Amino acid sequence: MTKLNKLCLAAGVCLLLLTLWAQPALAENAAAAPQAGDGYPWWVWPLLLLVVTFVMGIAAVLGGVGGGVLFVPIISGFFPFHLDFVRGCGLLVALSGALAAGPGLLKLNLASLRLAIPVALIASTFSIVGAMIGLALPTNVIQISLGATILGICALMLTAKKSEFPVVPQADKLSSALRIYGVYQEASTGQVIDWKIHRTPQGLLLFIVIGVMAGMFGLGAGWANVPVLNLLMGAPLKISVATSKFLLSITDTSAAWIYMNNGCVIPLMVVPSLIGIMLGSFVGVRLLKVAKPGLVRWIVIGMLGFAGIRALMKGLGI
């Protein structure tokens, strides 16, 4: 068990015990105070968030998606929180997952800093733009766009292919000038893989769109990063997945600051979500050995599809 696993496990148990221990006193408090809209005492929601994000963390690992992409549509669809706070929280959830994974991936040389820096410059700049647009537009417009985007992600998950080792006949001029290439050892075969990329300008242009969407909807953008890095730019799948995860720690940082500076962070929501999704991810990694990822992937697509339709309906006022 790593240090991070232990820390999160201890935190999860502490939060659960603390909430249960405080429950009678809090219930009294809640009964004395005027109930807010939903009628449930306040402690129900962080507890529910902890449980739901724990399950989400498991599903995210088994389904091969980031926590952020599940968090925003599901929590905004089925919890009473306003979309502004869900997006702020979703970015912090995605950011924390990326921060937790980043150091290991960099040390293993699976995430490439040379590949990530130029891409991050574009994506993080445009995620700021996306966050500003997202906070300026009316909620129903964002909700409809979010629903459409989530359904688009479902379609992408259903149709997108992956290429373990894409063929890159020749590196393009830009990636050569930036010296974006590397070597890694494929653990399963022991083979040493020499990789380079092509179509860098086109890839960078697509990261403008990815950055805007990440910032606008508060989604982690792994679902879009990986296909662009792998299928378009030709980075090997493992390098693409690892660099994408690390990239989120930069892209989501810039958008998270915009949401935070605009008041869209409520700590009571953030911490249980963050702990829940991290704990769920650790359990998910262990379950990965015995679970059937194909089946879980279908469940995740189903969950996303349902949440996407729900977001569309909420946005349209149906």
Add this chain to the structure above:
Amino acid sequence: MTDNPGRSLQAGPEQLAYARILEKGMYFSLLTLIIIYVIYVSGLLSPYIPLHEIPKYWTMNVHDYLHDTHIRDGWAWLGMVRYSDFLNFIPIAMLAGVTILCFLSIVPILLKQNDRLYAGLALLEAVILGVAASGILGTGGH
């Protein structure tokens, strides 16, 4: 198979330095976040908004929330860290700020390697994140 023996399987020094700072910053921020949250939820320190009143606010859009609670946006929370809810913003800001520190820390390493282009790009990234963090970029609001 590799056809370039000059390339290394090991991560470069700037990548390793970045990873080390990111790891330490992440652990420290996360631990602080958990401790402060326990203080907040247990009521050891008073919050600005009583816990039982929060469900009334999280259903509002952020504009109404700030208006009704008389909370100012941007870095105004720094002046309110005596309240346990605002104390939580310190580790959250640390989590969001560690990447800036990572980029700044690799600039001298890249310069030492005579990699001015990437030193410039790393510095530029730190500036972009710094601008986002500064709060000078306003929004249109709802």
